[in-house]
Amino acid sequence: MSADSYLTVRALTKYIKRKFDADPYLRDVHIKGELSNVKIHSSGHIYFTLKDGSARIPGIMFAAYANKVKFRPESGMTVLIRGDVTVYEANGQYQLYAQVMQTDGIGDYYLAFEQLKEKLAKEGLFSQERKRRLPRFPKEIAVVTAPTGAAVRDIVTTLDRRYPLAKVIIYPTLVQGPQAAASIVRSIEGANRNGHDLIIAGRGGGSIEDLWAFNEEPVARAIAGSRIPVISAVGHETDTTIADFAADLRAPTPTAAAELAVPAKQELIERMLSARTWLYRQAAARIEKEQNALDRLRRSFPLAHPDRLYRPFIERAARAEDALKRAMQQTLSDSREQYTELKYQLESRSPAVRADRLRQDLVYLENRMVRQMTVLQRERKAQLTGAMRTLDALSPLKIxxxxxxxxxxxxxxxxxxxxxxxxxxxxxxxxxxxxxxxxxxxxxxxxxxxxxx
Structure with a gap:
């Protein structure tokens, strides 16, 4: 057989792939198995191996399908997969291309909810330490919800009835569907930029699928990262979402959220009236107490004889005045003496006086020097004469x-x-x-x- 009759590896692989693609049973496969070697790529693709007790098949789920999976696939899960089987030509290996993935036993939404809840709890997003206190008397309240429907009506009506002083700003938001999570995040971020006092985020009741936007991770992080306190008001009292855990306060219903957000007008009025009554009583008691004290002072000895009250002060003032006069006279006398002394010192130290004194001292010293020189000269002359006589007497020539x-x-x-x-x-x-x-x-x-x- 000639070499031209042999197939290349590529040609054989292509032939096998066409056989797989032509098989109608492999175009739409429903398969159950256990996930292993699960790797979620940064692109969003999920690579895995699906196995049972005696066989295994490699699989891949592209990002376009993976984004629709509500839970995070993990090794060890038993799943139900729908897809197709074909050959990957690069390595000549057949593999499963998954299009739909569901959990076997528990619901996808429930599993996704528990997984995200556990993840965010480990990060501390739900801790009580990071939750902020709601303002007691908010001036501006941002409402993040759908612009129509019972939820927004209940919130606005309740706020207006309980606390009409608060200004309510509606942020029209998608609360259901694939784009709802992104819309909720944008509204919360917008409310933070505008600097309101409080945010109410929520919607009316519905199925878990209807409420799912409030179980998305971006929404939970936006609520936790908000600088403004957030009240979560999603569904009915029995409905619980991830947003409820991330919020600073959970309200069972949108109406309850409005009631928790502001004080009741009537309660404030009653408290103010009660406070006013208490103030009146306290003021009356204080006035009576001070009046009694004033009456006692009026009847007291000092006020009955006021001259005796200020007499000691008059005497002290007179004595202080005398002491001040004496002190001023003494100070004036001391100042005069100091002036005289300084004047004398100044005159005695003037250049002219000092020069005259130095001139006199110089004349005196000159005369004294002349006298001393004369006396010294006379003494030295007498000593010389005596020495010459003695020398002459002792001279050998004389002998x-x-x-x-x-x-x-x-x-x-x-x-x-x-x-x-x-x-x-x-x-x-x-x-x-x-x-x-x-x-x-x-x-x-x-x-x-x-x-x-």
Whole structure:
């Protein structure tokens, strides 16, 4: 067999896919099984495996169909699926393409309700700590509901009857159908932008499908994220929605919501009348009490003799006046003394006076210096004369005038005959000249016991 007679993988896969597509039983399949490996893609597509005790088939549900599923598919759920089976050419594997998915056993709406309730509760959206207190006397109330119908009439009528001071603003809103959730969110956000005091969001009764917009996650988050307190008023007393849990207050009916939103006019009037009566009684009792106190004061001793009441103050004022005068006189005297002292100091420290004083001091110091120099000069002159006389008396020349002489040998003074020998040349200095001689003979005298020669 030639190679041209062999099929390609792609051709074989296409052939098998045409067989699947041509089978009428595979075009509309109703199948029951357990979900596993459920993955919800960011695009909205749901990938899963449907299995039973002995077989499994991969499946996919595109976003256009997945958006209509009321609950969140999870692994382990038993579901009823309607769709078709064909071959995915890329991997040659057949798989189930789901178009409708329902839970087996419990209703889709109930399951979706419980799943969303559990999810938001874990996030803390329903906690009491985040719920806000309703204003006691709201000035503006936003009503988020359908513009026609019994619900809006009941709310407006009740508000006008109970508290006509409040201004009511209707936000026409879709409350049923595929676009209802988005419409409710827009109305709540609009009411927040306009800054009202309170929001009532709701509608009249109906089936769970009719009320389902108030079970949508965007609506719950819009109510929880509202800066303005929200009262949820959906359906009848037995109806419960996710919006009821997210709201700051749940009302069983739209009429009850209006009653909870505002105080009753008649109750306020009765309270005001009661308060006025109480104030009258309190004022009358206070007036009587003060009147009695005034009467007692009028009869009291000080008011009966008012001169004695203010006499001590007059005396104290007189004494204070005398003390003030004395203090002023003393202050004036001290100021005069300070002025005189400052004037003297200023005059004594003036440049002219100070220069004259310094000039006098300079003359005095000059005269004193001259006197001291004269005395010192005289003393030094006398000391010099005495020293000269003493020096002259002690001078060797004076001694030599009396017949004495000095002998030198080789420049040294001869003080003893033992210093020279016979034949030495010596110089003899007299007062009027010098003699050079030669020693011919020498005689050394012995000292006596008394020390004399």
């Amino acid at each position: 030599m005038d009396r017949g004495y002489s000095i002998a030198y040998r080789d420049g040294d003074i001869v003080k003893s005959a033992a210093q020279v020998t016979e034949g030495d040349s010596i110089e003899i200095h007299l007062h009027d000249g010098t003699l050079k001689t030669e020693v011919k003979n020498k005689t050394i005298r012995q000292k006596g016991e008394d020390g004399n020669d």
